[in-house]
Amino acid sequence: MEFDFVIIGAGSAGCVIANRLSADPRFNVAIVEAGGRDSSPWIHIPVGYFKTMGNPKTDWCYKTEPDPGLNGRSIAWPRGRVLGGSSSINGLLYVRGQARDFDGWRQLGNVGWSWEDVLPYFKRSERWELNSSPLRGSDGPLSVSPTRLKRHVVDAWIESAVNAGYRHNEDYNGADQEGVGYFQLTSRDGRRCSSAVAYLNPVKHRPNLKIFTNTSVEQLVLENRQVTGVVARKGGQSIRLKARREVILSSGAIASPQMLMVSGIGPADELKSHGITVRLGLEGVGKNLQDHLQARPVFKCNVPTINTEIGSIFRQGLIAAQYAISRTGPMTMAASLGTGFLKTRADLETPDIQFHIQPFSADNPADGPHTFSAFTASVLQLRPESVGHIKLKSSDMRDYPALHPNYLSTRGDCDTLVEGIRIARNIAAHDPLKSLITEEHTPGDNISNDDYDALLDWARQTSTTIYHPTGTCKMGSDPMAVVDPRLKVHGLNGLRIADASIMPAITSGNTNAPTIMIGEKVSDMILEDAKS
Numbered sequence: 001m002e003f004d005f006v007i008i009g010a011g012s013a014g015c016v017i018a019n020r021l022s023a024d025p026r027f028n029v030a031i032v033e034a035g036g037r038d039s040s041p042w043i044h045i046p047v048g049y050f051k052t053m054g055n056p057k058t059d060w061c062y063k064t065e066p067d068p069g070l071n072g073r074s075i076a077w078p079r080g081r082v083l084g085g086s087s088s089i090n091g092l093l094y095v096r097g098q099a100r101d102f103d104g105w106r107q108l109g110n111v112g113w114s115w116e117d118v119l120p121y122f123k124r125s126e127r128w129e130l131n132s133s134p135l136r137g138s139d140g141p142l143s144v145s146p147t148r149l150k151r152h153v154v155d156a157w158i159e160s161a162v163n164a165g166y167r168h169n170e171d172y173n174g175a176d177q178e179g180v181g182y183f184q185l186t187s188r189d190g191r192r193c194s195s196a197v198a199y200l201n202p203v204k205h206r207p208n209l210k211i212f213t214n215t216s217v218e219q220l221v222l223e224n225r226q227v228t229g230v231v232a233r234k235g236g237q238s239i240r241l242k243a244r245r246e247v248i249l250s251s252g253a254i255a256s257p258q259m260l261m262v263s264g265i266g267p268a269d270e271l272k273s274h275g276i277t278v279r280l281g282l283e284g285v286g287k288n289l290q291d292h293l294q295a296r297p298v299f300k301c302n303v304p305t306i307n308t309e310i311g312s313i314f315r316q317g318l319i320a321a322q323y324a325i326s327r328t329g330p331m332t333m334a335a336s337l338g339t340g341f342l343k344t345r346a347d348l349e350t351p352d353i354q355f356h357i358q359p360f361s362a363d364n365p366a367d368g369p370h371t372f373s374a375f376t377a378s379v380l381q382l383r384p385e386s387v388g389h390i391k392l393k394s395s396d397m398r399d400y401p402a403l404h405p406n407y408l409s410t411r412g413d414c415d416t417l418v419e420g421i422r423i424a425r426n427i428a429a430h431d432p433l434k435s436l437i438t439e440e441h442t443p444g445d446n447i448s449n450d451d452y453d454a455l456l457d458w459a460r461q462t463s464t465t466i467y468h469p470t471g472t473c474k475m476g477s478d479p480m481a482v483v484d485p486r487l488k489v490h491g492l493n494g495l496r497i498a499d500a501s502i503m504p505a506i507t508s509g510n511t512n513a514p515t516i517m518i519g520e521k522v523s524d525m526i527l528e529d530a531k532s
């Protein structure tokens with residue numbers, strides 16, 4: 001089978017690229033996805049992430065290695081394994097990041113990636129329901145809407161944050177990110193708008209687009225320094241797809257570096273130790289891993305929250321009926337409702353922490369909510385200094401690699417997270433929230449704000465990922481860079497990488513929107529190069 005372009009992975013970025021490249025009828029495009037079709041209704045009902053996360057039909061179910069920064073704990077790292085990739089199982093939260101993130105990428109030497117350069121691609125992708133600002137897009141494929149669900153406890157959190165001195169922000173994706181408010185969601189008419197829904201499904205009948213599902217790419221095919229195709233496995237059969245022009249690797253921040261390494265591209269010593277013939281030594285493959293770590297203070301309260309609202313089968317039935325009739329109510333709930341982009345120090349230029357306010361609480365989201373009424377004020381550091389890495393466990397793509405996030409390994413990261421927890425407590429100490437709270441469930445009143453070590457230890461013992469691994473095939477021109485600013489792999493022809501792995505530094509917020517932007521931008525670069 002021969003195509004002009006072969007895209008590996010139909011995730012947030014891959015679906016965008018498949019759409020944009022196949023819009024030109026001169027090109028034959030194949031997109032190869034290890035997971036199945038996005039036919040489960042739970043993918044499309046926003047609250048369905050409770051069902052799709054941790055489910056091997058839709059989630060790769062990775063786990064990290066025991067992490068010293070988490071007191072030796074190993075934690076779940078879900079990743080979408082279905083059309084739409086992680087955008088089909090994510091929390092729907094739409095966040096572009098800060099202008100300075102992309103100006104920072106540009107400052108590292110990545111020509112074409114400043115905020116001014118990438119803004120048109122954010123706009124091109126987006127259909128923002130409120131169409132409130134010239135900075136927002138209104139006719140793109142990706143529907144973005146305000147949350148349909150509001151809750152008293154979230155309103156109270158926002159009001160209390162304002163009373164604590166933070167400002168309200170109507171649009172954190174507009175001119176300035178700073179402030180508190182409700183999240184914006186990748187949703188349309190109360191349903192999830194994944195990358196597959198936005199970009200792939202509407203064009204799946206194009207005659208020049210072939211979508212392979214349940215097909216796992218096992219290796220890249222190299223002829224000297226030219227990548228000419230892929231070897232994949234479908235239903236126990238090995239198949240070869242030839243790429244006349246380019247292969248685009250969009251398998252995400254875990255599988256993309258793994259794919260390079262099993263194909264002989266990566267740190268030479270590591271490849272040799274697994275018996276892999278080194279085709280190209282590239283030290284940076286799998287390095288520069290960054291993620292957002294969330295600490296999750298929980299406050300018990302005297303008003304109903306989702307914990308108690310869904311407490312009986314009867315109530316659950318009413319909630320399901322409400323959704324069926326009007327696509328409103330708790331089933332439209334994204335992973336969080338409220339947010340705040342705040343500064344831990346007044347002298348900072350832009351926010352360095354983000355809150356996710358959830359009108360529910362759980363010890364572990366997969367275990368279901370607590371039986372008492374409570375809300376969670378999750379807080380994370382937006383630009384962590386800690387950097388981890390990914391290593392192979394074997395030369396076989398089917399063996400999951402070792403994931404070493406290396407959380408909280410710098411003093412600056414520890415200080416910022418501890419200060420974030422103190423800010424969560426400070427907001428909770430202001431009215432109207434104060435009068436709703438009956439008890440701080442965690443960290444708990446036995447840990448005082450002055451006890452830095454105890455707060456940090458609680459964070460190490462209980463924090464978890466907010467699912468944003470990035471940076472493992474970073475863009476740049478330094479010796480650890482894997483791709484150049486046109487996302488071509490250094491030292492090879494015919495191979496680009498386009499997904500969250502190319503971010504040289506993690507963005508200040510949730511990573512789906514920037515990954516879709518990367519898909520939009522690389523598509524233009526590929527088409528420009530193909531035409532010339």
Ligand SMILES: Cc1cc2nc3c(=O)[nH]c(=O)nc-3n(C[C@H](O)[C@H](O)[C@H](O)COP(=O)(O)OP(=O)(O)OC[C@H]3O[C@@H](n4cnc5c(N)ncnc54)[C@H](O)[C@@H]3O)c2cc1C
Binds near residue numbers: 085090
């Ligand atoms: C549970 C969860 C919640 C999240 N919540 C949010 C949120 O609310 N807001 C937000 O902005 N971000 C969120 N994120 C992060 C965001 O969704 C990701 O950063 C983004 O989707 C990454 O896109 P990607 O294209 O890099 O990879 P993915 O979207 O993960 O796509 C990679 C694709 O490649 C496929 N693949 C992998 N290996 C192979 C192979 N060998 N052969 C063929 N195909 C392969 C995978 O199955 C997958 O479909 C969340 C992520 C998760 C997992």
